[in-house]
Amino acid sequence: MILAALTFPPIEELLEWKDIAGIPGFNKVSLLCVISAIIVFVFFMVAGRKGQLVPKGVQNIAESTVEFVRESIIMQTMGPDGLYWMPFLLTMFTFLLVANLFEVVPIIQFPPTARMAVPFPLALLVFFLFLGMGIKRQGFGSYMKATLVPSGVPKSLYILVVPIEFFSTFLMRPFSLAVRLFANMLAGHLLLVTFALLTAALFTKSVMVVLLPLPFAMLLAVTVFEVLVAVLQAFIFTILAAVYIGEAMNPQH
Amino acid sequence: MTNLFELALVLGQQEKGLGALGAGIGYGAAAIGPGIGIGYVVGNAITAMARQPEAAGMVRTTMFLGIAFTEALALIGFVVFILLKFT
Numbered sequence: 001m002i003l004a005a006l007t008f009p010p011i012e013e014l015l016e017w018k019d020i021a022g023i024p025g026f027n028k029v030s031l032l033c034v035i036s037a038i039i040v041f042v043f044f045m046v047a048g049r050k051g052q053l054v055p056k057g058v059q060n061i062a063e064s065t066v067e068f069v070r071e072s073i074i075m076q077t078m079g080p081d082g083l084y085w086m087p088f089l090l091t092m093f094t095f096l097l098v099a100n101l102f103e104v105v106p107i108i109q110f111p112p113t114a115r116m117a118v119p120f121p122l123a124l125l126v127f128f129l130f131l132g133m134g135i136k137r138q139g140f141g142s143y144m145k146a147t148l149v150p151s152g153v154p155k156s157l158y159i160l161v162v163p164i165e166f167f168s169t170f171l172m173r174p175f176s177l178a179v180r181l182f183a184n185m186l187a188g189h190l191l192l193v194t195f196a197l198l199t200a201a202l203f204t205k206s207v208m209v210v211l212l213p214l215p216f217a218m219l220l221a222v223t224v225f226e227v228l229v230a231v232l233q234a235f236i237f238t239i240l241a242a243v244y245i246g247e248a249m250n251p252q253h
Numbered sequence: 254m255t256n257l258f259e260l261a262l263v264l265g266q267q268e269k270g271l272g273a274l275g276a277g278i279g280y281g282a283a284a285i286g287p288g289i290g291i292g293y294v295v296g297n298a299i300t301a302m303a304r305q306p307e308a309a310g311m312v313r314t315t316m317f318l319g320i321a322f323t324e325a326l327a328l329i330g331f332v333v334f335i336l337l338k339f340t
Binding site for chain 2 (some may be wrong): 072076077176179180182183184186187232235236239240243
């Protein structure tokens with residue numbers, strides 16, 4: 001790919017990864033997923049090993065994470081009834097946070113959530129959880145009625161409203177949940193790659209080098225912005241999971 | 254025979270170029286609506302926070318939810334762009 005006499009590697013370098021150690025399907029994305037799961041596990045193991053009354057160090061960070069998930073995610077959306085979902089949502093939030101932050105960690109610089117294979121199973125898991133929770137709490141018939149038929153709609157409009165509600169609840173919710181995380185992380189990754197490549201390509205002996213500070217400044221700005229996006233997307237994925245599950249648990253919310 | 258082959262090659266490249274053009278215009282069009290929508294959401298959230306600073310925490314959470322729902326349309330446009338451009 002040649003643009004303005006600068007050479008770039010082909011786009012396939014970005015989209016496909018080689019297998020590690022010859023194991024089919026085990027590439028950088030899978031490795032980063034395993035690493036982020038291990039980081040979350042070790043983090044909470046170390047933090048919970050000896051519970052001190054006055055927390056410090058790792059325990060302090062872990063406790064503020066737990067408090068953040070409890071106060072800003074569960075209490076805001078599900079109420080005290082939803083504290084049962086604390087372990088699930090906390091694990092999901094921390095896993096996504098670590099996986100997203102790999103985007104700006106030097107040397108790694110790739111978020112595993114920028115491949116559809118990571119967000120989609122998570123969204124599917126959330127989908128089956130809120131479906132199962134709704135059926136368990138309200139029974140199949142009344143859950144379908146509460147979801148598909150909004151109150152206060154005249155009977156003649158049911159033929160229009162019911163398919164729309166079905167589409168938006170059972171098809172669009174898991175799809176948009178997965179696509180939101182995936183597209184945000186991929187877009188951020190592409191932005192970072194674009195400006196990093198432009199900076200590297202301008203690092204030449206020709207007169208074009210005077211343009212070098214422009215993409216480099218943009219690279220720094222985008223990196224800071226991507227830290228914000230990584231935290232925000234982990235938060236949004238978790239809070240939407242909480243909203244969906246909470247709505248299935250308490251229909252008249 | 255060679256001419257036919259070259260013609261097919263040129264047509265194929267034209268199709269690829271048209272695909273890239275459509276992808277760019279499609280993404281631009283898909284970003285208009287969500288841009289306006291996110292502007293409304295954040296603007297009204299700021300108004301609410303300025304009027305009632307004690308409710309800022311609740312407004313902020315709801316604002317992020319609103320942004321997430323609105324942004325989904327732009328992101329679907331981005332995914333379509335990627336599908337058209339890179340496949």
